[in-house]
Amino acid sequence: MQRLISSILIGLTLLFSTSELAAQESKEPRFRLSGFGTLDVTTAGTKQIGYHNEFSHAPQYGGASIFSGSVGGLQFDADLLPKLSATVQGVVKERTKYDLFNFLDWAFLRYQVTPDTTIRAGRMGIDLFMLSEYRNVGFAYLWARPVIEFYMPISLSHFDGFDIKYSRRIAPGFLEFKAYGGQTGSDITVSRGDLSLRERPFFGANASLETDHWKFRLTYASAEVHAIRNQPYHQLLSALNNVPAALWPQAAEIAGHVSAEGKRSSYYSAGIAYDKNAWLVQSEFAWFSSKWPSVNLTNGYLSVGRRFGPVTWYSIGSYAKSLNSPLNLRADPATPANIAKLQEITQTAFNRTLIDQNTFSLGVRWDLNHQTALKAQWDHTWVRKNGGGFLITREPLTHDTALDTFSVNLNFIFK
Amino acid sequence: MMKYLIAMIVLMLLISVQAQADIVVVVHPSSRLKNLTQQQIIDIYMGRIHAVEDTNRIVPYDQPQDSELRASFYQHLTGRPVAFINAYWARLLFTGRASPPRQVTDNMSIVDIVEKDPNVIGYIDERNLNDRVSVVFKIITHAQQ
Numbered sequence: 001m002q003r004l005i006s007s008i009l010i011g012l013t014l015l016f017s018t019s020e021l022a023a024q025e026s027k028e029p030r031f032r033l034s035g036f037g038t039l040d041v042t043t044a045g046t047k048q049i050g051y052h053n054e055f056s057h058a059p060q061y062g063g064a065s066i067f068s069g070s071v072g073g074l075q076f077d078a079d080l081l082p083k084l085s086a087t088v089q090g091v092v093k094e095r096t097k098y099d100l101f102n103f104l105d106w107a108f109l110r111y112q113v114t115p116d117t118t119i120r121a122g123r124m125g126i127d128l129f130m131l132s133e134y135r136n137v138g139f140a141y142l143w144a145r146p147v148i149e150f151y152m153p154i155s156l157s158h159f160d161g162f163d164i165k166y167s168r169r170i171a172p173g174f175l176e177f178k179a180y181g182g183q184t185g186s187d188i189t190v191s192r193g194d195l196s197l198r199e200r201p202f203f204g205a206n207a208s209l210e211t212d213h214w215k216f217r218l219t220y221a222s223a224e225v226h227a228i229r230n231q232p233y234h235q236l237l238s239a240l241n242n243v244p245a246a247l248w249p250q251a252a253e254i255a256g257h258v259s260a261e262g263k264r265s266s267y268y269s270a271g272i273a274y275d276k277n278a279w280l281v282q283s284e285f286a287w288f289s290s291k292w293p294s295v296n297l298t299n300g301y302l303s304v305g306r307r308f309g310p311v312t313w314y315s316i317g318s319y320a321k322s323l324n325s326p327l328n329l330r331a332d333p334a335t336p337a338n339i340a341k342l343q344e345i346t347q348t349a350f351n352r353t354l355i356d357q358n359t360f361s362l363g364v365r366w367d368l369n370h371q372t373a374l375k376a377q378w379d380h381t382w383v384r385k386n387g388g389g390f391l392i393t394r395e396p397l398t399h400d401t402a403l404d405t406f407s408v409n410l411n412f413i414f415k
Numbered sequence: 416m417m418k419y420l421i422a423m424i425v426l427m428l429l430i431s432v433q434a435q436a437d438i439v440v441v442v443h444p445s446s447r448l449k450n451l452t453q454q455q456i457i458d459i460y461m462g463r464i465h466a467v468e469d470t471n472r473i474v475p476y477d478q479p480q481d482s483e484l485r486a487s488f489y490q491h492l493t494g495r496p497v498a499f500i501n502a503y504w505a506r507l508l509f510t511g512r513a514s515p516p517r518q519v520t521d522n523m524s525i526v527d528i529v530e531k532d533p534n535v536i537g538y539i540d541e542r543n544l545n546d547r548v549s550v551v552f553k554i555i556t557h558a559q560q
Contacts, residue, residue: 032514036509075508089511115464115465115466124511134506139502140506141502169454169464212457212493213494275499276494307498310498312498373498413505413508413509
């Protein structure tokens with residue numbers, strides 16, 4: 001039923017896009033309705049390995065799916081006063097949990113303090129990387145889907161709080177600073193089942209410089225896990241904390257290692273983009289630092305595109321790799337059977353979160369008109385042993401493997 | 416037969432010259448804006464600035480989405496194809512940063528709107544220029560630059 005509702009809403013946004021909402025206006029409108037959507041077909045995964053390109057999506061075990069990449073969104077903007085405006089955006093797509101918390105992507109007030117300075121308060125997109133605030137708007141970027149290795153680890157799409165932005169033209173280009181703070185969270189699907197995460201405080205800052213053909217960007221963000229809900233996770237921690245020290249002296253230490261509550265994660269990234277003479281090059285690299293092993297990794301990508309009129313061909317190389325080594329709890333033959341089993345479960349649970357994969361992609365974007373683009377992309381992904389943290393598997397990968405993913409999608413906007 | 420051929424060639428050349436007219440950026444004659452740089456025009460039409468120095472808020476107007484004049488304006492101004500501009504504005508719109516310039520149906524609509532509002536800026540085919548508006552920047556698009 002939820003998939004049916006999603007399909008209807010995506011269809012409605014397509015219907016709106018062909019209506020006269022985009023009609024010419026000669027007077028400044030106080031209220032605006034705009035929208036975007038992606039109709040996607042993706043083949044991915046195998047019978048044994050579940051694939052998803054966002055942690056908030058259900059896994060795909062082979063075959064074709066119209067749900068993994070399809071999105072529909074509506075945005076309402078209102079100019080309340082000359083310097084005060086409001087924006088609300090709702091996004092419909094496949095999710096682990098369907099509720100208003102997830103559906104309402106944005107709802108914020110924006111106040112223009114000076115011509116150079118803007119403050120916003122409410123629910124806003126998280127601005128961590130080049131695509132972060134518009135990863136749902138396929139028409140707004142080149143690829144058929146955001147680069148998995150770089151964009152998938154951040155399952156957060158919005159935060160509740162405030163931000164302040166200062167921007168002005170300086171000699172080499174257009175400079176922008178932004179700082180923000182608040183709280184965030186996400187509901188996702190991992191190999192251990194559904195996981196609900198709430199993080200606060202969440203804060204960060206970024207700076208960017210945009211010249212005629214170049215864009216440079218630096219980002220820092222930090223978040224502390226406030227609450228985590230995942231049944232197998234809590235069962236494991238409880239079991240580890242209840243092991244008598246005489247039977248397994250390291251159990252409590254390992255429990256502290258794999259637990260998430262109260263642990264702070266820091267995120268650093270740098271990005272660069274170049275666009276001149278029909279060539280488009282973009283690259284981003286990031287480093288996550290955390291005492292919670294699940295988010296301790298480094299990742300990056302390089303994308304090169306070439307325009308031929310309305311058609312752009314592109315290629316991407318990307319990687320993601322956990323900074324933690326696999327856990328190896330070799331059972332002592334003298335260890336009681338139930339403790340040996342707990343050690344095996346702990347090792348499996350830990351090693352299944354580790355990530356070590358690369359993807360090579362080839363794709364094409366065809367701008368059909370000013371509000372519609374057709375895209376196709378093929379990904380070949382190499383996943384290393386004990387590096388399948390992006391995948392949904394029953395057991396950690398015990399050998400290297402490779403996956404192919406193919407997508408075709410129609411992206412549209414109306415305004 | 417040869418006369419018809421020559422006439423056709425001349426006609427085609429004329430059409431070709433007509434299609435490559437220059438573009439002028441215009442404001443109300445009473446506007447405090449007298450001259451703008453190419454960079455200022457880029458910043459206004461890319462949603463980066465909403466005023467120049469101490470002027471009131473500037474309201475940019477655009478030509479129709481699929482018009483050749485719009486494609487030529489952005490190509491000559493920014494060096495980017497109109498497909499890039501469309502995706503760029505989708506980014507700004509759906510990140511809640513700015514709304515794209517409002518669009519009108521033709522050159523004379525721009526002239527009519529600019530004539531009525533000192534805060535409006537627009538661009539038109541130079542052949543539609545008259546004394547109801549003032550030129551603050553000119554984009555030379557034809558070969559004899």
